[in-house]
Amino acid sequence: MKIQVLFGTESGNAEMAAEDLALSVRSDDQEVEVHDLSDFSISELQHDALYVFICSTYGEGDLPNTALPFFADLNIVRPDLAWVRYAIFGLGDTFYSETYSQGATKLADKLNELGAERVGEFGRYDASSWEPVGEKAVEWFSGVLEAAAQMQ
Amino acid sequence: MDSVVSIAIVGSGPAGCYVAQSLRRALPESEITIYDRLASPFGLVRYGVAPDHQSTKSIQAQFARLFERENVRFAGNITVGSDVSLDELRSTHNIVVLASGLSEDRVVGVPGEDLPEVHRAGRLTRVFNAHPMEPVGVPDFGGAVAVIGGGNVSIDVLRLLIKRPEDFANSDVDDTALGQYAQAPVRRVEFICRSTVANAPSDPVMLAELGRIPGVAFTCSDPVAVPEDATRQASARAKALEGLLELAPGPQTRVQVALHFGWSPVRILGADHVEGVELRSVEDDREHRRVATDSVVTAVGFDFDRHNWHGLGELSRNLETGALDRGLYRTGWIKRGSRGTIAENRACAKAVAEEILADLPALDPAPRPGYDGLPEDVRARAVDYAAWRRVDLAEASAAAHGRARKKFPSHDHMVAIAHDTLAGPSGAGNH
Numbered sequence: 001m002k003i004q005v006l007f008g009t010e011s012g013n014a015e016m017a018a019e020d021l022a023l024s025v026r027s028d029d030q031e032v033e034v035h036d037l038s039d040f041s042i043s044e045l046q047h048d049a050l051y052v053f054i055c056s057t058y059g060e061g062d063l064p065n066t067a068l069p070f071f072a073d074l075n076i077v078r079p080d081l082a083w084v085r086y087a088i089f090g091l092g093d094t095f096y097s098e099t100y101s102q103g104a105t106k107l108a109d110k111l112n113e114l115g116a117e118r119v120g121e122f123g124r125y126d127a128s129s130w131e132p133v134g135e136k137a138v139e140w141f142s143g144v145l146e147a148a149a150q151m152q
Numbered sequence: 153m154d155s156v157v158s159i160a161i162v163g164s165g166p167a168g169c170y171v172a173q174s175l176r177r178a179l180p181e182s183e184i185t186i187y188d189r190l191a192s193p194f195g196l197v198r199y200g201v202a203p204d205h206q207s208t209k210s211i212q213a214q215f216a217r218l219f220e221r222e223n224v225r226f227a228g229n230i231t232v233g234s235d236v237s238l239d240e241l242r243s244t245h246n247i248v249v250l251a252s253g254l255s256e257d258r259v260v261g262v263p264g265e266d267l268p269e270v271h272r273a274g275r276l277t278r279v280f281n282a283h284p285m286e287p288v289g290v291p292d293f294g295g296a297v298a299v300i301g302g303g304n305v306s307i308d309v310l311r312l313l314i315k316r317p318e319d320f321a322n323s324d325v326d327d328t329a330l331g332q333y334a335q336a337p338v339r340r341v342e343f344i345c346r347s348t349v350a351n352a353p354s355d356p357v358m359l360a361e362l363g364r365i366p367g368v369a370f371t372c373s374d375p376v377a378v379p380e381d382a383t384r385q386a387s388a389r390a391k392a393l394e395g396l397l398e399l400a401p402g403p404q405t406r407v408q409v410a411l412h413f414g415w416s417p418v419r420i421l422g423a424d425h426v427e428g429v430e431l432r433s434v435e436d437d438r439e440h441r442r443v444a445t446d447s448v449v450t451a452v453g454f455d456f457d458r459h460n461w462h463g464l465g466e467l468s469r470n471l472e473t474g475a476l477d478r479g480l481y482r483t484g485w486i487k488r489g490s491r492g493t494i495a496e497n498r499a500c501a502k503a504v505a506e507e508i509l510a511d512l513p514a515l516d517p518a519p520r521p522g523y524d525g526l527p528e529d530v531r532a533r534a535v536d537y538a539a540w541r542r543v544d545l546a547e548a549s550a551a552a553h554g555r556a557r558k559k560f561p562s563h564d565h566m567v568a569i570a571h572d573t574l575a576g577p578s579g580a581g582n583h
Binding site: 098 | 173205207217357388
């Protein structure tokens, strides 16, 4: 199973988490690719991959600008994603209590609506915690891999 | 250009760090040095973001990676313009990117602005952040202060002024400044925003945060509601303001905040001392309003520091391009002006990096030595990242209870710790 990490970022923190995650997965001899959502088209989605979305929140609980074209394509093309399995890790800041981590939630809701199946827990990271975001993502992803193994 | 490209970035704040990231990714073999006049990296993150907004400062962890893992050199304690000239930097590096930000507070441009009780937001934020080049301390604001400007910096100032010392838990506020201010905190703030609520530049969550400070009574004699078809941000702002106005601390009130939206300052009143501010309605210029205050803080953006702009004269006003000259670029606020969040510098840096990459083939192909080509006395004074980490650790261990760190207010002291030349028991015997 190939792992495709797709990040949507405004400040670069989600990219940093994506790179850390990929590094840790690679050291386990897993095949992994990292893409910026702004460079990734929905036509590139493949059957045999696990998609790992790492996505922040911007403005009033919106997706980061770099993720907007991908999100817009999901809305316009409305592809059938019944064959897509994904995991998702949202970055936010509880300081922004009302919109905390809403960007990732919006993306996940859309993926679910189009039939995709989420694997593992919805990961959430809070910038106010000052914990290393990469470590939290790696920790979260080990749970995702366990859940994925149980599904097979 | 096939040889190793040497790159100098001037300024280690968000603009400089983001452009280093982009250039490192595109040019893995390049030699990149980020110069800073201070011994500490991260610029605005450390000294411009308010000390009680630690989660905003957490972006530092991302920038630190440049120096820790991505082979970008930090050369602090080097002022371009005095320790090394811009020409010297350009002749030793293939590419120079200016990312030194805007640190000079912009003036409002109204009569009375030169009165002694008119203070500047950027300077005040640096004082509360223990900036080593702001030694003057916290001014005496008297009982009532007008804060002119409606953006997030203005709200930072308002928040710093209405918080009690105990509201700074887990911050890295300068306790000397805080102690000075606590001697005579203001009892009334007139917050003056030129825009109406719908068009104000403030982040709604910054307004809502003010409501969590105990003992503050907010009033507003201007309409707060926004039209039905207003943007989501405008509606969120109106809602945040309504929340503030509903608070009623009653006898617990320590400080009153009068909010003005849609009012432009016409003049600062008073002959020898500030006595107030005269305002004019932006919707009807026949309508005037006077507020009585003892002092003023302006927070209307930032401009070039006339003493620190690298001898370039008037920089190009063409905001479309980062290129200033052959091999010379700019990014961040000195390209775009003082607006936008920290994250907006990332997209800006990416665009400038792309410009640089496109120009590379046409640049002088001769290799330039980069940092190693600078005179020895310049390199001797440099604070590299390992040296900065000594300061970083010393600050963390000097932190008082309830503080994230204690930032050292003396630059000489920082440099001495960095170079491990501190006199006295802790520095002696190491050589």
